[in-house]
Amino acid sequence: MGKRSEIWSVAFFLILFAGALALTFSWHGKQDQFTRKGEIWADKAGYYMYLPATLLYQFDVEKAPQDIEKQTGSGFIINWENQTFETKYTCGVAVLLSPFFLLAHGISLVFSLPEQGGFSPLYHAIVNIAAVCYLILGLILLKMVLAKYFSQLTQYLAILFIFIGTNLLYYALADTLMSHVYSFFLFSLFLYYTQKFLESKTYSYFFLIALSGALAILVRPTNLLLFTVFFFLDLTGWRDLLKRIKIFATPKYLITFILVLFLVLLPQFIYWKYVHDSYLFYSYGDEGFTNLTNPKLFEVWFAPLNGLILYSPSVLIILAGIVFMIWRRNLNGWFFLILFLLLSFECASWQTWYFGCSFGQRSFVEYYAIFIIPFAFLLESAINQRSRILKTVVLLFLVAFSCYNIQMTSIDNKCFFGSTWDWNNYFRQLERAGIPVTTSPVISFSNDFENQALIGDEVVSQEIVRSGMYSATFDEEHEYCCMAIKYIKDFPQDNFPEMVKASAWVFYPDSVFSGATLVFSVEREGNSLKWEGIDLTNLITTPNSWQQVSAAFTIPEKIAGDTKLLIYFWNPVKKSIFIDNLEVRYE
Template sequence: MKNPLRPLRFSIRRPWSLAAILLYVLTANTLINTRNVYERPQNLLRYDQGGYYSYLPAVWLYGGDFTCSFYDSLGYRSQEFLKDYQGKKFNKYHVGPAVLLAPFFALGHWEALRSGAPTTGFSPPYLQWALIGCYFYVALGLLCLRSLLLRYFDDVVVALSLLALALGTNLLYYSTHEALMSHAYSFFLFALLWYLAVRYWESGRLPWLLATGLVGGLIAATRLPNLVVGLVVVGWGLSSKADLSERLAHIGKFWWHFALASIPFFLGWLPQLLYFKLVHGSWWIHAYAGERFFWDQPLVGRILFSYRKGWLVYTPLMSLALIGFVPLWRKVRPAFWGILLFFLVNLYVVSCWGNWWYGGSYGMRVLIESSAILSFPLAASISAIVHHRLGSYLFTALFPLFIGLSLLQTHQYSHGIIHHDAMTKKAYWAVFGHLHPAGKKVMDRREKYLDRPDYTAANKDREYRGKMR
C-alpha cells in the first residue's frame, strides 16, 4: 500500500484538522462547566452510568465492596444497575470504562484531598476529572483518525470530517452530559485499535500487534458485541485476490505473532472476568438475562429512520458516510471492504436486539462508536462534494446548518424537550426548533403524541417489537 502511515504528531503543516479537535475540546469543556454536570451526581450516577462508574469507588475507596452498599448509604440507588443472578447481586455493566478512567479517578481523589472536598468518590472533584477524562479519550480517538485520514485526504477535508463526528453527532452529548456511558470510550478504543492494526499490517512488527491485542481485550471488557470491529482489522488493505493471498501467507508465516497477541487480549479482558469470578464464583455471567436478540427479525429501517431513535433522524450528517461508500471504493479501495463488512454486520447485530431503541437515550447511541470507522466513507463523501464547484457551494451553506441542528437537538434532549424513549413523528415536529424553556402548550402537545414503549414486551413478543415505530 502507498502512503506509509504517519505517527501521531502535531504537524503545523496541517493545522485545520488539529484546530477541529481543539474546537471539540473547547466545546466539550464549555458544556461541562456551563451546565455544571459534575455538581449533579444524582443525575450523573444513575442507571447505566452508575453501573460503569461504581467499580472505581468500590475498588479504590470501599475495599472491593461490589455489593455497592456505599451507594445506598450515600443516598444513591444501586438497585438501578445491580441485578440478581442465581441469588447473587452483580453489576450488569462492564468494567472497561472504569479501567480507562482510573487515572482520572486518582486525580479526582488527589484534588478532593487538597481542596477539603468529601473523599467519597462522588464529590465534584471526582466527577469533574471523570468528565475531563472522557473528552480526553475522545480527543485521542480523533487524533488517531486524523493520522489515518491524512494519508488519503487533504487537511481541510479531514478537519470537516472530524468536526462532523465531534459536533454533528450524539458523540458530543455522550462525552459531556452522559460521559460515564460506554460509548465515548468505545469510540476511542475503535479508533486506537484501527490505528495500531494498520501500523502492524504495514510494518509487520510484533509490538504493534501486541498493542492491538490489548486494546481488543479492553473493547471486550467494555461491550462484548463491539468485537465485531475486528472485521475492520482483518479487512484493512484487502482490495484484490492478490492482497488476500498475501495476507493469508503472512498469517501462516507469522502465526506465532497472533498466538502471542492473544495474551495481551486476555489481559485487557481480564478485569471483567475477574469481576465475574469475585462476585459469583464463575468466570462468566449472562449479564443481560431476560433480554435477547431476534436474529430473524432485524429492524434496520427503525434503527436508521425511526423518530423514536433513528440514527439518520438525530444525526443526519452521517448520511454522508453512507453515500461515501461510492467515492471510497474509487479513492481508497484498501479501506473499502473491511469498513463495508463491519458496517453491514454491525448494523444487523444492532437491529436484532430486542430493545432496539436501546432504552432512554439521545439518538441511536449504540452506533456512536461505529462513527469512528465510518470516518473514511464520511471523508470520501465530503472530499467528492467540496472538490466539485456546485457541491462546494451547497456544502458551505448546509454543513453549518446540520452542525447547528445537532447542537440544537443536543440542547433539547439535555433539557427534556426531546423525550428519552417515547418520541414519534408528530412529537418530534411538535417540539422541533424549540429551546429551553419550551412553553407549556408545546410540551402538552408533545405529551399527547408520545408513544411509551413496553420494555418487557419488546424482549418477549416478536409481534409487539415488529409493530413499534
C-alpha cells in the same frame, strides 16, 4: 508535516479541547447530581461502580455510602445477603477511567475534601474531564489516520464535522460516563495501529492492536466487529486477505493476541467469579438478540424513537461517501457498506433495538472512528471539484446537519417519550429545539409499550401482543395501567383543546367481565376536578380476540396550568386483560 502545519494542528486541538471542556462543564453545571441527568446515574453508575468498590471499599459493602445504589439510579445493586456489589456491565470503562479516579482521590486526600465514597462533586467532575480527554485523543489519532488518504483541509473538516454533526457530541459532552466515547478512543487507536502495522509489520504495533482491541471488548463485548478493520481495511484483493489471515495465524502474533486478550479480560473473569461463582457469566439475563429473525432495520434507521438518521443526519454524508467509493471502484467502499449493514443488523436484532433512553442510535458512536474515512472521501471529492456550486452545496449540508445536531443536543431530550413511530412527538422535539417545522395543531400521545421510557412501573407481557413484542397487562399488585398524562400548561394558549379522544386495542383471554374501566380524570393538587369512566363491557363483547375501544371526553373550561389530564385503564378485579397500541388525541 512542516512546522507551520504542526502549529496549526496543536492550535486546532487545543481550541477543540478547551471548547469541549467549557461546554461539558456548562452543560453539567445546570444539572443536579444524583438525578437522571447527572454524570453518575443508572447505566453510568453500573460502569463506574467498579472503581469505588475496588479502590475505596476493597469490596466491603459496609464501607459504601448508605443507599448509594438508589441515589445513583439503581445502575448496580448491593447484595447484602451475599455481601457483593453487582452490576451487569463489564469493567472496561472503569479501567480507562481509573487514572482520573485516582487523580480525584489524590486531590481529595491532599486538600482534605470530602469524598462521599467516591461520589463527591469532584468525582462527578473528573468524569467529564476524562471523557473530553479520550475524545480529543481519539480525534488526534484519526487525524493521523486520515493523513494517509486526504489533504490537511479535508482532515480538519472531517474531524470537526464528525464531532459536532453526530451524536458523538452528546456522548462526549453530556452522557460522559456511557461507554461510547471510551470505545471511540479505542477504535481510533486500533485503526491507527492497524494502519501502521500493515505498512511496517512491526511487532510492537501488533501488540497495541491486540491491546486496544481487547480493551474495546472489555468496554463493550459487541465491539467485536472492530476486528474486521484488521482484515479488510485497504484490502487490495483476495490474496491480500489470505496474506493477512496468515499473518494473524502466525504463532508469534496469534499467541500474543490470545495472551493480551486473556490478561485484559482477566479482571472481568475474577469479578464474575466473585459475584456469580463462575468465571464466565452472561450478565444481561433475559436481554439478548431476540429479534434475529425479525430485525428492526427500518426502525433503527428511521424511527422517531432514536432512529439513526433522524438524530444524526450527517450519517447521510457517510452513506453518500460509501456509495461514491464503490462507484470509484475503491474496495474500501464495499467494506464500509458491509460493516454498516452488519452493525445495523446487530442493533436491529437486539431486544431493545432503540437502546433505552438514548440520543439517537448510540451504538454507532464508536464506529464513527471508522466511518470518518468515507465521510472524508466525499468531502475531498467535493473540495477537488471545479464547480463552486457543488462545493457550496456539500458545505451547506454539513453546516445544516451540524446545526440540527447541536440544536437537538441542546434540549437534552435524551429519553423519547413516545411510541416507535410517534411523529407528532418527534416534531414537538424539533419545535423545542428551535427547528422550524409544519405540524398539525393536534397534540397526541401514543404508546405501543415497546419503549421502556414510557413503561415505568407498568406491567408488560410478551404472552399476547397485537404488535411488536410487548403489550400492557395487570397483576395482583397493579390494577392501573397505560397512564397518559398531560398538563394544561403543555398546550399552546391559542390552541387549547376541548376534547380528549382515546383508543386502544384490548384482549380478554378467557371471558369478558365487568369492572375494568377506561378512565378520564382531571386532577389538581391531589384533588379530582372530574372523573369519568366507561366500563369496557360497554365496548367489548367477544373474548379471545383483539378489539379496538374508543371514547371521547370533554375537557373542563378555565382550569389552571398545573392541572393534569389523565387517561388510564383501571382493573380493580385484577383479572387478566391485555392492552396494546394506546392512542390519545387532544383536539
